[in-house]
Amino acid sequence: MSTGYFRYSTRLALVLAAFALVGTSLLALIFDATKGNIAASEKKAKLALIAQILPAGLVDNDIIGEAANLPPQKELGTAEATLIYRAFKDGKPSAIVLEAIAPDGYAGKIKLLIAIKENGEISGVRVVLHKETPGLGDYIEIAKSQWIKVFDGTSLEKYSSKDWKVKKDGGQFDSVAGATITPRAVVKAVHKALGYYSANREKIFSLPAQETAK
Amino acid sequence: MSYKEIIWSGLWKNNAGIVALLGLCPLLAVSTTVVNGLGLGIATILVMTCSNAIVSLARQWIPREIRIPVYILIIAVLVTIIDLSMNAYVQPLYLVLGIFVPLIVVNCNVLGRAEAFASKNPVFPSMVDGFMVGLGLTLILAVLGAMREILGKGTLLSGIDLAFGESAKAWVITVIPDYHGFLLAVLPPGAFIGLGLLIAGKNWLDQRQASKAEPVRAPETVPAAA
Numbered sequence: 001m002s003t004g005y006f007r008y009s010t011r012l013a014l015v016l017a018a019f020a021l022v023g024t025s026l027l028a029l030i031f032d033a034t035k036g037n038i039a040a041s042e043k044k045a046k047l048a049l050i051a052q053i054l055p056a057g058l059v060d061n062d063i064i065g066e067a068a069n070l071p072p073q074k075e076l077g078t079a080e081a082t083l084i085y086r087a088f089k090d091g092k093p094s095a096i097v098l099e100a101i102a103p104d105g106y107a108g109k110i111k112l113l114i115a116i117k118e119n120g121e122i123s124g125v126r127v128v129l130h131k132e133t134p135g136l137g138d139y140i141e142i143a144k145s146q147w148i149k150v151f152d153g154t155s156l157e158k159y160s161s162k163d164w165k166v167k168k169d170g171g172q173f174d175s176v177a178g179a180t181i182t183p184r185a186v187v188k189a190v191h192k193a194l195g196y197y198s199a200n201r202e203k204i205f206s207l208p209a210q211e212t213a214k
Numbered sequence: 215m216s217y218k219e220i221i222w223s224g225l226w227k228n229n230a231g232i233v234a235l236l237g238l239c240p241l242l243a244v245s246t247t248v249v250n251g252l253g254l255g256i257a258t259i260l261v262m263t264c265s266n267a268i269v270s271l272a273r274q275w276i277p278r279e280i281r282i283p284v285y286i287l288i289i290a291v292l293v294t295i296i297d298l299s300m301n302a303y304v305q306p307l308y309l310v311l312g313i314f315v316p317l318i319v320v321n322c323n324v325l326g327r328a329e330a331f332a333s334k335n336p337v338f339p340s341m342v343d344g345f346m347v348g349l350g351l352t353l354i355l356a357v358l359g360a361m362r363e364i365l366g367k368g369t370l371l372s373g374i375d376l377a378f379g380e381s382a383k384a385w386v387i388t389v390i391p392d393y394h395g396f397l398l399a400v401l402p403p404g405a406f407i408g409l410g411l412l413i414a415g416k417n418w419l420d421q422r423q424a425s426k427a428e429p430v431r432a433p434e435t436v437p438a439a440a
């Protein structure tokens with residue numbers, strides 16, 4: 001009796017294993033066939049995003065291929081290694097694009113992509129990911145409003161530390177009434193990122209390019 | 215079951231969104247605009263048609279005792295394949311539908327149709343069933359999305375440019391000009407209220423139909439599910 005039961009469950013297990021084997025082989029096959037295309041389209045999407053905040057005239061190198069791995073940085077709010085993109089023009093450093101996280105949004109972390117020109121001036125900022133209230137705090141998204149462009153052309157020289165705040169707190173940056181927590185977090189994160197850049201300028205441009213870009 | 219019955223059941227009588235009440239999690243989360251609703255709907259139609267076809271083809275090799283894990287395996291493999299292929303070959307569409315596709319693995323409508331229909335029927339009717347149940351869900355998602363978008367933002371078809379490029383921005387219809395938005399409709403409670411209204415509307419239509427045909431018939435009860 002018990003051997004019959006054992007044989008029956010073995011048979012079921014084998015059937016299940018057969019389905020799993022067929023399924024995983026199929027997945028491996030498709031994964032391999034689509035890998036190249038996916039990498040290419042992801043690179044294209046990334047380039048398109050970077051092109052929004054970095055004028056094409058500043059770049060003549062392979063900005064994605066020469067990206068470097070940046071370990072977590074306290075000033076950037078990053079908890080994991082991120083990619084940092086270095087733009088060169090005629091062999092000279094012209095700008096960087098880095099990821100920063102504003103940890104104190106109204107509904108958690110706000111992920112930003114910040115482009116800083118070599119001279120420490122902001123070229124552009126975009127919100128990559130956020131969970132702020134739809135219709136209220138989401139005006140930081142370029143799709144919803146032009147607010148995020150207030151950072152274009154700003155720098156540590158243009159505004160002193162006490163000006164790097166929303167107007168409600170006595171600073172230079174506009175915010176929408178009823179939704180100040182969100183822009184406050186973004187302004188703070190951009191300010192810190194500028195500080196990080198000015199303190200680490202040399203180091204950033206000399207970081208070796210990551211090798212797993214292929 | 216005739217094709218006519220399959221179609222009627224999928225689109226109206228056992229509609230996944232407002233009668234079976236299966237897969238509410240993505241339904242409520244994604245129906246903030248028409249475009250989002252349609253996006254999830256189309257991705258679901260695709261997965262359900264394919265998963266019903268495969269389950270129906272493989273049904274004679276699937277022992278009853280392990281059918282659920284096998285279905286889940288088939289659906290997960292299928293969804294991953296669709297996810298990868300869309301990402302590789304139709305990138306613009308993937309950028310819009312991409313976030314919805316993984317949600318479908320856990321949509322119990324897909325598993326439900328595999329179990330209730332495809333495991334007992336030939337391939338072609340199973341595909342029709344998958345397609346029609348998916349279409350029924352898509353219609354509800356689109357209607358709910360439209361309700362929430364008009365009430366919440368005063369527009370229709372916002373975000374369509376993600377699917378059809380910058381030029382499609384002109385297709386966005388401003389229903390109420392200078393509207394300041396009604397947050398409740400955009401947030402999850404708005405989805406529950408909207409869905410409740412749709413269910414009530416369907417029941418009202420059904421009861422009116424029934425009382426016309428046969429005045430003394432008791433109203434049909436609605437089966438509830440998780």
